[in-house]
Amino acid sequence: MTDVESLDPAEPSSPETAPAPHAGLALVLILMAQLMVVLDGTIANIALPYIGTDLDISQANLTWIVTGYALAFGGLLLLGGRLGDLYGRRLLFMSGLTLFAIASLLGGLAQNEGLLLGSRALQGVGAAMAAPAALALITTTFPAGPQRNRAMAAYATMSGIGAAIGLILGGWLTGLDQPLGVDGWRLTFLINVPIGLLAALAAPRVLRESEKHTGWLDIPGAVTGTLGLLGIVFGLSRAGEKAYGWDHVQTIASLSVGIVLLVxxxxxxxxxxxxxxxxxxxxNRTRATSFVAMMIAPAAMFAMFFYLSLFIQQVMGYSSLKAGFAFLPFSFGIVIGAGLVSNLVSRVAPRFLAGVGTLLAAASLFMFSRIxxxxxxxxxxxxxxRGSADVSYWGHIFPYVLVMAIGMGMVFVPLTxxxxHHVQAEDSGIGSGVLNTMQQVGGALGLAVLSTVALHFSGNSLDQAAGPVSRAATDPSLVERALFFVSFHDGATHAFLVAAGLMLAASAIIWVFLDVKHTELATDGPEGVHVG
Known part of the structure; x- marks a missing residue:
């Protein structure tokens, strides 16, 4: 990696943005931590059936292994960003990684449902401390211009491929037969322990501490914001469950309380x-636009991971390991997209790069709805x-996974x-916290909404197909499996279609409101500069 000390900055740097020693190692450390934090949102997805069997967790509570992490992560990111601004981002980075590693150890050793779910929430707390500090540390390590653009591109790439790597790694580890004398699914948690602790120990050697700022922690804001988001997501999740629905008292109460708390x-x-x-x-309109778009686009992307991973395993009949590797093209595609854009972002307006990327992603989601x-x-x-539907991976899955990945790589880099950009130094932790919050909360909200859509159409399809399928066969297990194929496909089809609509909405917002020029990204200007 190029030593940033050998590069001549385009303009004088402030103490926080002057080239730092060991900048290459610092970037590696930040990227390693970001990858660990992001992939943990999906690494347990493929392992859920195995976890449920071993720890006797009901199907309904299994979902909280995923959503518990996302909610704690997204709900506390703003607090994590503020803590970094006040007390030092390196300190929060190290503390978050250490807490994350300890929580991962508890999850890997968990012998009951309560400890596992608690460990997942604790992982989310650690991630909320480390993630905003990681992004803010890039701005204190690399000066504005090509150096920071390349570092941000690498960071955005890790953010994008983390979910795909989580599925691949989760499938591989889950498929292992008692490695090290433990169940394979436990390694999806234990693998974080040495990585997190080593990164925390290395941080003081390669990262310098940011300036500390005076101020008070907004505890009422943290409580109302986090619980408000929890109420909204919990209510949406309840609305999608057949046993509850939109008119159930828990759904109405949760959504109402969530709205009141957010107000x-x-x-x-x-x-x-x-x-x-x-x-x-x-x-700043450009920044507000970026936040909104980065909330909507990941919501659609998370839906792709969730429904396509289920489709590949439950409809196409893939094993957990094979299902994980089915997403490998996403990792390559997002690297291609991010690499392409990192070279263009200094010459082409972010509106065109991110706008085209969202259109590519929307087209891929639409094609998934036509499988x-x-x-x-x-x-x-x-x-x-047969145990599987007649679907061609290379004809119906691979091309669109790759195209969507390239599109998302084109979105993440310029919007990051x-x-x-133009955030005051004392607010840079908050700015990065808002960005990460939008991604996590957007994914949780989007998945809850799309699950409601999928369940609605699945239920209708099941009712319509029950009679004809039952009359065509006498084996109850065969009939049940056939009805699952029909209903799940119909629900997933409509979820993909709505996700494509969400991506088009993000694209429209980008094309209309993102008016920053590429020349602005090469400088550090004062807050409030108009970039039109």
Whole structure:
């Protein structure tokens, strides 16, 4: 990696943005930590059936292994960013990684449901401390211009491929037969322990501490914001479950409380002297646009991972390991997209790069909604008898996984740059915290909404197909399997279609409102500069 000390900065640097010693090692350390934090959102997905069997966790509670991490991570990111601004980002980075490693150890050794779910929430807390500090540390290590652009491109690439690597690694580890004398799924947690501890120990050697700033922690804001998000996501999740629905008292109460708490959060932030989320962060139109787009686009991308991983395993009949590797093209594609854009971002406006990327991703999601399956009674029964539907991976999955990955690489790099550009030094942790929050909360909200859509259409399809399929076969298990093929395909099809609509909405927001010029990204200007 190029030594940044040998490069001549385009302009004088402030103490925090002057080239740092060991910048190459610092970037490696930051990227390793970011990859660990991001991939943990998906690494346990493929292992869920095995975890449920070993620890006797119900199907409904299994979902909290995934959502518990995402909610703690997304809900506390703003607090993590503020802590880094006040007490030093390197300190928060090290503390977050250490807590993450300890929580991973508890999860890997868990013998009951309570300890496992608690460890996942604790992992989310550690991630919320480390992630915003990691992004802010890039701005204190690399000066504005090509050096920071390349570092941000590498960071955005890790953020994008982390979910795919999590699926691949989770499938591989889960498929291992008692490695080191433990169940394979436990390694999806234990693998984080040495990585997290080594990264925390190396941090003081290669990262310098950021300036500390005076201020108070906004505890009321942290409580109302986090619990408000929890209420909204919990309510949406309940609305999607057949046993509850939109008119159930738990759904209504949770959504209502969540809305009230979020309104309270906005009021608190507008009145306190040291807000957790300063409203000035959104005063710049380019930055506000980046935040909104980075909330909507990952919501659609997470839906692709969730439904496509289920589709590949439950409809196409792939093993956990094979299903994990089916997402390998996503890792290559996002590297291609991010690498392409990192070379263009200094010459092409971010609007065109991210706008084209979202259109590519939307087209791929639409094509996933068109995956052909013979859902006639005879076709469904034939698929049930074979144990898999007649779907070509190379014809119907691979091309669109690759194209979507390239598109998302084109989205993450420019929007990561524009989201934290022109943020005041004392707010850089908050700026990166908002960016990460938008991704995590957007993914959780999007998945909850799309699950509701999928369950609605799955239920309708199941009711319509039950009679014809039952009359065409007498084996109850075969009929049940055939009905699953029909209903799941119909639900996933509509989820992909809505996800494509979400990606188009993100694209429209980018094309209309993201008006920053590429020349602006090469400088560190004062807060509030108009970039039109």
């Amino acid at each position: 309270s959060f906005v009021i608190i932030e507008s009145r306190v002297d040291h807000p957790l989320l300063p409203t000035r962060i959104f005063a 052909p399956i013979d859902d006639s009674p005879a076709g469904a029964l034939a698929a049930a008898a 740059l524009t989201a934290v």
